[in-house]
Amino acid sequence: MVKDISYADYKKKSDIHGTVLYPATMIAPVQHDFLKAIMTEEHIESVFDPFFGSGTSLYEAMLIDTDVELVGCDINPLAYLITETKLKGIDSELIDEDIEQLEAHMNSVQPDNHTFFNIDKWFRADVANDLRVIRQSIIAIENEKNRKYFWCMLSDIIRKYSNSRSSTYKLHVKEKSKITSMENNIREEFIKSVSENRYFFHTYSDNTELYKDDTLSILPNFPDKRFDISVTSPPYGDNATTVTYGQFSSLPLRWIDPTDLCLEGWELDNFSIIDSRSIGGLVKETCLDEQQMKIVKPYVSEISASKQKKVYLFFNDYFRFLNQICRVTKKYIVLTLGNRRVDNRLIDLTDITCQYLEINEFANISKASRKIPLKRIPRTTSSVNDESVLSMNEEYVLVHKRNEA
Numbered sequence: 001m002v003k004d005i006s007y008a009d010y011k012k013k014s015d016i017h018g019t020v021l022y023p024a025t026m027i028a029p030v031q032h033d034f035l036k037a038i039m040t041e042e043h044i045e046s047v048f049d050p051f052f053g054s055g056t057s058l059y060e061a062m063l064i065d066t067d068v069e070l071v072g073c074d075i076n077p078l079a080y081l082i083t084e085t086k087l088k089g090i091d092s093e094l095i096d097e098d099i100e101q102l103e104a105h106m107n108s109v110q111p112d113n114h115t116f117f118n119i120d121k122w123f124r125a126d127v128a129n130d131l132r133v134i135r136q137s138i139i140a141i142e143n144e145k146n147r148k149y150f151w152c153m154l155s156d157i158i159r160k161y162s163n164s165r166s167s168t169y170k171l172h173v174k175e176k177s178k179i180t181s182m183e184n185n186i187r188e189e190f191i192k193s194v195s196e197n198r199y200f201f202h203t204y205s206d207n208t209e210l211y212k213d214d215t216l217s218i219l220p221n222f223p224d225k226r227f228d229i230s231v232t233s234p235p236y237g238d239n240a241t242t243v244t245y246g247q248f249s250s251l252p253l254r255w256i257d258p259t260d261l262c263l264e265g266w267e268l269d270n271f272s273i274i275d276s277r278s279i280g281g282l283v284k285e286t287c288l289d290e291q292q293m294k295i296v297k298p299y300v301s302e303i304s305a306s307k308q309k310k311v312y313l314f315f316n317d318y319f320r321f322l323n324q325i326c327r328v329t330k331k332y333i334v335l336t337l338g339n340r341r342v343d344n345r346l347i348d349l350t351d352i353t354c355q356y357l358e359i360n361e362f363a364n365i366s367k368a369s370r371k372i373p374l375k376r377i378p379r380t381t382s383s384v385n386d387e388s389v390l391s392m393n394e395e396y397v398l399v400h401k402r403n404e405a
Protein backbone atom coordinates (compact mmCIF):
# COMPACT_ATOMS: atom_id res chain seq x y z
CA MET A 1 0.00 0.00 0.00
CA VAL A 2 0.97 3.66 -0.25
CA LYS A 3 3.66 4.66 2.26
CA ASP A 4 4.39 8.38 1.95
CA ILE A 5 1.37 10.68 1.78
CA SER A 6 2.93 13.94 2.91
CA TYR A 7 2.62 15.76 -0.45
CA ALA A 8 3.94 18.87 1.23
CA ASP A 9 4.50 20.60 -2.13
CA TYR A 10 1.14 19.77 -3.64
CA LYS A 11 -0.50 22.90 -5.08
CA LYS A 12 -4.15 22.62 -5.92
CA LYS A 13 -3.78 25.48 -8.37
CA SER A 14 -2.15 23.11 -10.82
CA ASP A 15 -5.18 20.85 -11.23
CA ILE A 16 -8.99 20.91 -11.45
CA HIS A 17 -9.36 20.86 -7.66
CA GLY A 18 -7.91 24.36 -7.39
CA THR A 19 -10.48 25.86 -9.73
CA VAL A 20 -13.20 26.07 -7.10
CA LEU A 21 -12.72 26.23 -3.36
CA TYR A 22 -14.56 23.94 -0.93
CA PRO A 23 -13.86 23.42 2.78
CA ALA A 24 -11.80 20.50 4.14
CA THR A 25 -11.08 18.87 0.82
CA MET A 26 -9.00 15.75 0.42
CA ILE A 27 -5.52 15.99 -1.07
CA ALA A 28 -6.09 14.68 -4.59
CA PRO A 29 -2.77 12.87 -5.17
CA VAL A 30 -3.19 11.02 -1.87
CA GLN A 31 -6.59 9.69 -2.94
CA HIS A 32 -5.19 8.97 -6.38
CA ASP A 33 -2.34 6.87 -4.97
CA PHE A 34 -4.59 4.76 -2.75
CA LEU A 35 -7.19 4.22 -5.46
CA LYS A 36 -4.53 3.40 -8.01
CA ALA A 37 -2.87 0.88 -5.67
CA ILE A 38 -6.20 -0.91 -5.23
CA MET A 39 -7.42 -0.55 -8.80
CA THR A 40 -4.23 -1.98 -10.31
CA GLU A 41 -4.31 -4.94 -7.96
CA GLU A 42 -7.96 -5.88 -8.43
CA HIS A 43 -10.73 -5.47 -10.95
CA ILE A 44 -12.88 -2.62 -9.62
CA GLU A 45 -16.27 -1.85 -11.18
CA SER A 46 -17.68 0.75 -8.82
CA VAL A 47 -16.46 3.49 -6.49
CA PHE A 48 -18.77 5.13 -3.94
CA ASP A 49 -18.26 8.36 -1.98
CA PRO A 50 -21.11 8.94 0.51
CA PHE A 51 -19.87 12.48 1.42
CA PHE A 52 -18.35 13.60 -1.87
CA GLY A 53 -17.94 17.35 -1.12
CA SER A 54 -16.09 18.81 -4.09
CA GLY A 55 -15.73 15.35 -5.66
CA THR A 56 -11.99 14.82 -5.17
CA SER A 57 -12.07 11.04 -4.77
CA LEU A 58 -14.63 10.39 -7.52
CA TYR A 59 -12.73 12.59 -9.95
CA GLU A 60 -9.43 10.84 -9.16
CA ALA A 61 -11.09 7.43 -9.61
CA MET A 62 -12.33 8.62 -13.01
CA LEU A 63 -8.79 9.63 -14.00
CA ILE A 64 -7.59 6.11 -13.20
CA ASP A 65 -10.40 4.40 -15.12
CA THR A 66 -12.97 6.42 -17.09
CA ASP A 67 -15.25 3.36 -17.27
CA VAL A 68 -15.53 2.76 -13.53
CA GLU A 69 -19.00 3.45 -12.11
CA LEU A 70 -18.93 6.55 -9.87
CA VAL A 71 -21.65 6.85 -7.25
CA GLY A 72 -21.85 9.49 -4.55
CA CYS A 73 -23.95 11.63 -2.26
CA ASP A 74 -23.76 14.99 -0.50
CA ILE A 75 -26.38 17.01 1.33
CA ASN A 76 -25.00 20.32 0.09
CA PRO A 77 -26.31 21.53 -3.31
CA LEU A 78 -23.10 23.47 -3.98
CA ALA A 79 -21.05 20.28 -3.44
CA TYR A 80 -23.41 18.53 -5.86
CA LEU A 81 -22.97 21.22 -8.53
CA ILE A 82 -19.16 21.23 -8.22
CA THR A 83 -18.87 17.44 -8.31
CA GLU A 84 -21.33 17.06 -11.15
CA THR A 85 -19.39 19.64 -13.18
CA LYS A 86 -16.03 17.99 -12.47
CA LEU A 87 -17.34 14.57 -13.51
CA LYS A 88 -19.39 15.69 -16.52
CA GLY A 89 -16.93 18.29 -17.82
CA ILE A 90 -17.75 21.08 -20.24
CA ASP A 91 -18.91 21.03 -23.84
CA SER A 92 -15.53 21.59 -25.49
CA GLU A 93 -17.01 22.35 -28.91
CA LEU A 94 -19.13 25.22 -27.60
CA ILE A 95 -17.07 26.63 -24.78
CA ASP A 96 -15.21 29.32 -26.78
CA GLU A 97 -18.44 30.54 -28.30
CA ASP A 98 -20.18 30.51 -24.90
CA ILE A 99 -17.42 32.54 -23.24
CA GLU A 100 -17.71 35.10 -26.06
CA GLN A 101 -21.49 35.22 -25.63
CA LEU A 102 -21.07 35.60 -21.87
CA GLU A 103 -18.76 38.58 -22.27
CA ALA A 104 -20.93 40.25 -24.89
CA HIS A 105 -24.04 39.80 -22.75
CA MET A 106 -22.27 41.19 -19.67
CA ASN A 107 -21.37 44.29 -21.69
CA SER A 108 -24.90 44.86 -22.90
CA VAL A 109 -27.34 44.21 -20.02
CA GLN A 110 -28.31 46.31 -17.04
CA PRO A 111 -28.58 44.82 -13.53
CA ASP A 112 -32.00 43.31 -12.82
CA ASN A 113 -33.60 43.25 -9.36
CA HIS A 114 -32.39 39.86 -8.14
CA THR A 115 -32.33 39.98 -4.34
CA PHE A 116 -32.43 37.88 -1.17
CA PHE A 117 -32.58 38.32 2.60
CA ASN A 118 -29.72 40.54 3.88
CA ILE A 119 -28.16 41.05 0.45
CA ASP A 120 -26.94 44.52 1.56
CA LYS A 121 -25.23 43.03 4.58
CA TRP A 122 -23.24 40.53 2.51
CA PHE A 123 -22.57 42.51 -0.71
CA ARG A 124 -21.60 46.09 -1.47
CA ALA A 125 -24.08 47.74 -3.88
CA ASP A 126 -21.70 47.89 -6.87
CA VAL A 127 -20.62 44.27 -6.27
CA ALA A 128 -24.25 43.11 -6.12
CA ASN A 129 -24.98 44.93 -9.40
CA ASP A 130 -22.06 43.28 -11.17
CA LEU A 131 -23.15 39.91 -9.86
CA ARG A 132 -26.67 40.57 -11.14
CA VAL A 133 -25.25 41.24 -14.61
CA ILE A 134 -23.08 38.11 -14.57
CA ARG A 135 -25.99 36.03 -13.25
CA GLN A 136 -28.28 37.13 -16.08
CA SER A 137 -25.53 36.44 -18.61
CA ILE A 138 -24.98 32.89 -17.32
CA ILE A 139 -28.71 32.18 -17.35
CA ALA A 140 -28.74 33.15 -21.05
CA ILE A 141 -26.25 30.36 -21.93
CA GLU A 142 -28.12 27.43 -23.48
CA ASN A 143 -25.59 24.66 -23.03
CA GLU A 144 -26.21 23.09 -19.61
CA LYS A 145 -22.68 21.77 -18.97
CA ASN A 146 -21.07 25.09 -19.80
CA ARG A 147 -23.63 27.02 -17.77
CA LYS A 148 -22.95 24.85 -14.72
CA TYR A 149 -19.21 25.32 -15.22
CA PHE A 150 -19.74 29.10 -15.25
CA TRP A 151 -21.71 28.90 -11.98
CA CYS A 152 -18.87 26.95 -10.35
CA MET A 153 -16.32 29.54 -11.40
CA LEU A 154 -18.62 32.31 -10.21
CA SER A 155 -19.00 30.77 -6.76
CA ASP A 156 -15.35 31.46 -5.88
CA ILE A 157 -15.66 35.04 -7.12
CA ILE A 158 -18.82 35.54 -5.06
CA ARG A 159 -17.05 34.54 -1.88
CA LYS A 160 -14.03 36.67 -2.66
CA TYR A 161 -16.14 39.79 -3.20
CA SER A 162 -18.67 39.20 -0.44
CA ASN A 163 -18.49 41.09 2.85
CA SER A 164 -17.72 37.87 4.71
CA ARG A 165 -14.18 37.21 5.96
CA SER A 166 -12.07 34.77 4.00
CA SER A 167 -10.28 33.66 7.18
CA THR A 168 -13.21 31.46 8.25
CA TYR A 169 -15.74 29.13 6.63
CA LYS A 170 -18.43 30.73 8.80
CA LEU A 171 -20.30 33.81 7.69
CA HIS A 172 -18.63 36.61 9.58
CA VAL A 173 -18.83 40.17 8.33
CA LYS A 174 -15.53 41.98 7.53
CA GLU A 175 -14.44 45.22 9.14
CA LYS A 176 -16.13 48.23 7.54
CA SER A 177 -12.85 49.72 6.30
CA LYS A 178 -12.00 46.48 4.49
CA ILE A 179 -15.38 46.46 2.79
CA THR A 180 -15.13 50.03 1.55
CA SER A 181 -11.55 49.72 0.38
CA MET A 182 -12.13 46.52 -1.63
CA GLU A 183 -11.33 47.04 -5.31
CA ASN A 184 -14.02 45.74 -7.64
CA ASN A 185 -12.57 43.70 -10.52
CA ILE A 186 -15.35 41.13 -10.60
CA ARG A 187 -16.12 41.17 -14.31
CA GLU A 188 -12.47 40.89 -15.40
CA GLU A 189 -11.72 38.20 -12.81
CA PHE A 190 -14.74 36.16 -13.79
CA ILE A 191 -13.88 36.16 -17.49
CA LYS A 192 -10.25 35.35 -16.69
CA SER A 193 -11.33 32.45 -14.48
CA VAL A 194 -13.69 30.85 -17.03
CA SER A 195 -11.13 31.30 -19.82
CA GLU A 196 -8.16 29.87 -17.93
CA ASN A 197 -9.82 27.03 -16.04
CA ARG A 198 -11.72 25.50 -18.97
CA TYR A 199 -8.67 23.35 -19.86
CA PHE A 200 -9.13 21.33 -16.67
CA PHE A 201 -12.66 20.25 -17.58
CA HIS A 202 -12.15 18.03 -20.62
CA THR A 203 -12.14 14.59 -18.96
CA TYR A 204 -15.62 13.23 -18.23
CA SER A 205 -17.50 10.11 -17.28
CA ASP A 206 -20.77 8.71 -18.64
CA ASN A 207 -21.05 6.33 -15.72
CA THR A 208 -22.11 8.44 -12.73
CA GLU A 209 -24.96 8.37 -10.23
CA LEU A 210 -24.98 11.35 -7.87
CA TYR A 211 -27.43 12.06 -5.07
CA LYS A 212 -28.13 15.41 -3.43
CA ASP A 213 -29.48 13.99 -0.20
CA ASP A 214 -28.80 12.92 3.35
CA THR A 215 -26.50 9.93 3.01
CA LEU A 216 -28.06 8.29 6.04
CA SER A 217 -31.42 8.25 4.31
CA ILE A 218 -30.21 6.91 0.94
CA LEU A 219 -27.71 4.30 2.17
CA PRO A 220 -30.38 1.81 3.29
CA ASN A 221 -31.70 1.74 -0.31
CA PHE A 222 -28.54 0.12 -1.71
CA PRO A 223 -28.25 -3.67 -1.74
CA ASP A 224 -25.55 -5.50 0.23
CA LYS A 225 -22.04 -5.34 -1.31
CA ARG A 226 -23.22 -2.90 -3.98
CA PHE A 227 -19.85 -1.07 -4.29
CA ASP A 228 -16.36 -2.47 -4.74
CA ILE A 229 -14.75 0.50 -3.01
CA SER A 230 -16.21 3.07 -0.64
CA VAL A 231 -13.89 6.03 -0.32
CA THR A 232 -14.73 9.18 1.62
CA SER A 233 -13.83 11.77 4.20
CA PRO A 234 -16.82 12.10 6.53
CA PRO A 235 -17.36 15.15 8.73
CA TYR A 236 -15.47 14.57 11.98
CA GLY A 237 -17.96 16.34 14.19
CA ASP A 238 -21.32 18.04 13.71
CA ASN A 239 -21.01 20.63 10.95
CA ALA A 240 -22.40 23.52 12.98
CA THR A 241 -19.47 23.42 15.43
CA THR A 242 -16.68 21.99 13.25
CA VAL A 243 -16.55 22.81 9.53
CA THR A 244 -19.54 24.83 8.36
CA TYR A 245 -19.82 23.55 4.78
CA GLY A 246 -23.35 24.94 4.56
CA GLN A 247 -22.56 28.47 5.71
CA PHE A 248 -19.57 28.53 3.40
CA SER A 249 -21.86 27.69 0.47
CA SER A 250 -24.81 29.85 1.40
CA LEU A 251 -23.86 33.06 -0.44
CA PRO A 252 -23.04 31.42 -3.81
CA LEU A 253 -26.25 29.38 -3.50
CA ARG A 254 -28.28 32.60 -3.38
CA TRP A 255 -26.86 33.79 -6.69
CA ILE A 256 -26.90 30.56 -8.70
CA ASP A 257 -30.11 29.99 -10.67
CA PRO A 258 -32.11 27.38 -8.66
CA THR A 259 -32.99 25.56 -11.88
CA ASP A 260 -29.30 24.60 -12.18
CA LEU A 261 -29.13 23.41 -8.57
CA CYS A 262 -30.34 20.11 -7.22
CA LEU A 263 -32.58 21.28 -4.38
CA GLU A 264 -34.98 19.44 -2.10
CA GLY A 265 -36.63 22.77 -1.19
CA TRP A 266 -35.43 23.58 2.35
CA GLU A 267 -31.81 24.49 1.54
CA LEU A 268 -32.28 28.26 1.18
CA ASP A 269 -34.57 28.71 4.22
CA ASN A 270 -31.75 30.25 6.23
CA PHE A 271 -27.97 30.57 6.11
CA SER A 272 -27.17 27.68 8.47
CA ILE A 273 -29.85 25.11 7.67
CA ILE A 274 -27.55 22.85 5.61
CA ASP A 275 -25.21 22.48 8.57
CA SER A 276 -28.01 21.84 11.03
CA ARG A 277 -29.39 19.07 8.80
CA SER A 278 -25.97 17.47 8.28
CA ILE A 279 -24.57 14.48 10.14
CA GLY A 280 -25.12 14.75 13.90
CA GLY A 281 -27.37 17.80 13.49
CA LEU A 282 -30.86 16.31 13.30
CA VAL A 283 -30.80 13.58 15.94
CA LYS A 284 -32.21 14.49 19.33
CA GLU A 285 -31.48 11.34 21.34
CA THR A 286 -28.58 8.91 21.22
CA CYS A 287 -29.16 5.20 21.07
CA LEU A 288 -25.65 3.77 20.96
CA ASP A 289 -25.49 0.04 21.60
CA GLU A 290 -23.20 -1.54 24.17
CA GLN A 291 -20.37 -2.18 21.74
CA GLN A 292 -20.43 1.37 20.32
CA MET A 293 -20.58 2.85 23.80
CA LYS A 294 -17.57 0.78 24.88
CA ILE A 295 -15.52 2.23 22.03
CA VAL A 296 -16.42 5.92 22.40
CA LYS A 297 -16.87 6.24 26.15
CA PRO A 298 -13.14 6.38 27.03
CA TYR A 299 -12.90 9.49 24.83
CA VAL A 300 -16.21 11.20 25.53
CA SER A 301 -16.28 10.69 29.31
CA GLU A 302 -13.17 12.90 29.55
CA ILE A 303 -15.01 16.02 28.36
CA SER A 304 -17.44 18.27 30.23
CA ALA A 305 -20.96 16.94 30.66
CA SER A 306 -22.44 19.91 28.78
CA LYS A 307 -20.46 19.01 25.64
CA GLN A 308 -20.84 15.25 25.85
CA LYS A 309 -24.37 15.23 24.49
CA LYS A 310 -23.41 16.82 21.16
CA VAL A 311 -20.50 14.45 20.70
CA TYR A 312 -22.71 11.44 21.45
CA LEU A 313 -25.30 12.74 18.96
CA PHE A 314 -22.59 12.91 16.31
CA PHE A 315 -21.47 9.35 17.06
CA ASN A 316 -25.05 8.19 16.88
CA ASP A 317 -25.12 9.19 13.19
CA TYR A 318 -21.50 8.22 12.59
CA PHE A 319 -22.07 4.60 13.66
CA ARG A 320 -25.23 4.45 11.55
CA PHE A 321 -23.05 5.52 8.63
CA LEU A 322 -20.34 2.94 9.45
CA ASN A 323 -22.91 0.14 9.76
CA GLN A 324 -24.29 0.95 6.32
CA ILE A 325 -20.93 1.43 4.67
CA CYS A 326 -19.81 -2.00 5.90
CA ARG A 327 -22.99 -3.50 4.50
CA VAL A 328 -22.85 -1.88 1.04
CA THR A 329 -19.08 -2.30 0.46
CA LYS A 330 -17.87 -5.45 -1.23
CA LYS A 331 -14.09 -5.03 -1.05
CA TYR A 332 -12.39 -1.91 0.35
CA ILE A 333 -13.24 1.01 2.63
CA VAL A 334 -10.86 3.97 2.35
CA LEU A 335 -11.42 6.75 4.91
CA THR A 336 -9.65 10.06 5.36
CA LEU A 337 -10.20 11.23 8.92
CA GLY A 338 -9.28 14.03 11.28
CA ASN A 339 -9.21 13.82 15.06
CA ARG A 340 -10.72 16.83 16.73
CA ARG A 341 -10.39 18.11 20.24
CA VAL A 342 -13.32 18.94 22.50
CA ASP A 343 -12.43 20.65 25.78
CA ASN A 344 -8.85 20.11 24.67
CA ARG A 345 -9.39 16.33 24.84
CA LEU A 346 -8.64 14.29 21.77
CA ILE A 347 -11.62 12.52 20.23
CA ASP A 348 -9.68 9.88 18.34
CA LEU A 349 -12.03 9.28 15.44
CA THR A 350 -9.33 7.27 13.67
CA ASP A 351 -8.97 4.79 16.50
CA ILE A 352 -12.73 4.61 17.05
CA THR A 353 -13.32 3.96 13.33
CA CYS A 354 -10.56 1.39 13.09
CA GLN A 355 -11.88 -0.57 16.07
CA TYR A 356 -15.43 -0.49 14.75
CA LEU A 357 -14.55 -1.60 11.21
CA GLU A 358 -12.39 -4.43 12.58
CA ILE A 359 -15.35 -5.88 14.48
CA ASN A 360 -17.54 -5.44 11.42
CA GLU A 361 -15.60 -7.68 9.07
CA PHE A 362 -13.17 -5.11 7.65
CA ALA A 363 -9.53 -5.63 8.58
CA ASN A 364 -7.17 -2.68 8.58
CA ILE A 365 -4.48 -3.08 5.91
CA SER A 366 -3.01 0.42 5.96
CA LYS A 367 -2.87 3.52 8.14
CA ALA A 368 -1.01 6.59 6.91
CA SER A 369 -0.90 10.15 8.18
CA ARG A 370 0.09 13.60 7.04
CA LYS A 371 0.30 16.99 8.70
CA ILE A 372 -2.21 19.61 7.64
CA PRO A 373 -2.17 23.32 8.33
CA LEU A 374 -5.73 24.29 9.25
CA LYS A 375 -6.09 27.77 7.85
CA ARG A 376 -9.79 28.42 8.29
CA ILE A 377 -10.68 26.10 11.12
CA PRO A 378 -10.36 27.24 14.75
CA ARG A 379 -7.05 25.96 16.01
CA THR A 380 -5.08 26.17 19.18
CA THR A 381 -1.89 28.11 19.25
CA SER A 382 0.91 27.31 21.61
CA SER A 383 3.76 29.41 22.74
CA VAL A 384 7.45 28.73 22.33
CA ASN A 385 9.96 31.33 23.54
CA ASP A 386 7.06 33.79 23.83
CA GLU A 387 6.22 33.41 20.18
CA SER A 388 2.98 31.80 19.28
CA VAL A 389 3.20 28.90 16.87
CA LEU A 390 0.42 27.59 14.72
CA SER A 391 -0.63 24.12 15.62
CA MET A 392 -0.64 21.53 12.87
CA ASN A 393 -3.27 18.88 12.77
CA GLU A 394 -2.92 15.45 11.37
CA GLU A 395 -5.05 13.74 8.81
CA TYR A 396 -5.20 9.94 8.55
CA VAL A 397 -6.01 7.62 5.70
CA LEU A 398 -7.30 4.21 6.75
CA VAL A 399 -7.68 1.35 4.30
CA HIS A 400 -9.79 -1.62 5.38
CA LYS A 401 -10.40 -4.77 3.39
CA ARG A 402 -13.35 -7.08 3.78
CA ASN A 403 -12.34 -10.34 5.42
CA GLU A 404 -12.38 -13.32 3.07
CA ALA A 405 -15.57 -15.34 3.47
Ligand SMILES: C[S@@+](CC[C@H](N)C(=O)[O-])C[C@H]1O[C@@H](n2cnc3c(N)ncnc32)[C@H](O)[C@@H]1O
Binding pocket: 022, 023, 024, 025, 026, 027, 050, 051, 052, 053, 054, 055, 056, 057, 073, 074, 075, 076, 079, 213, 214, 215, 216, 232, 233, 234, 235, 239, 245, 246, 277, 278, 279
Ligand atom coordinates in the same frame (compact mmCIF):
# COMPACT_ATOMS: atom_id res chain seq x y z
C1 LIG B 1 -15.02 16.43 4.65
S1 LIG B 1 -16.26 16.97 3.54
C2 LIG B 1 -15.91 16.04 2.10
C3 LIG B 1 -14.85 16.71 1.29
C4 LIG B 1 -14.50 15.93 0.05
N1 LIG B 1 -13.84 14.69 0.36
C5 LIG B 1 -13.63 16.77 -0.86
O1 LIG B 1 -12.47 16.42 -1.11
O2 LIG B 1 -14.11 17.83 -1.27
C6 LIG B 1 -17.72 16.25 4.20
C7 LIG B 1 -18.97 16.47 3.38
O3 LIG B 1 -20.04 15.78 4.03
C8 LIG B 1 -21.23 16.46 3.70
N2 LIG B 1 -22.28 16.01 4.64
C9 LIG B 1 -22.40 16.25 5.96
N3 LIG B 1 -23.46 15.58 6.46
C10 LIG B 1 -24.02 14.90 5.44
C11 LIG B 1 -25.12 14.02 5.34
N4 LIG B 1 -25.88 13.71 6.39
N5 LIG B 1 -25.40 13.48 4.11
C12 LIG B 1 -24.64 13.80 3.03
N6 LIG B 1 -23.59 14.62 3.07
C13 LIG B 1 -23.27 15.17 4.27
C14 LIG B 1 -20.86 17.92 3.78
O4 LIG B 1 -21.77 18.70 3.01
C15 LIG B 1 -19.44 17.89 3.19
O5 LIG B 1 -19.46 18.19 1.82
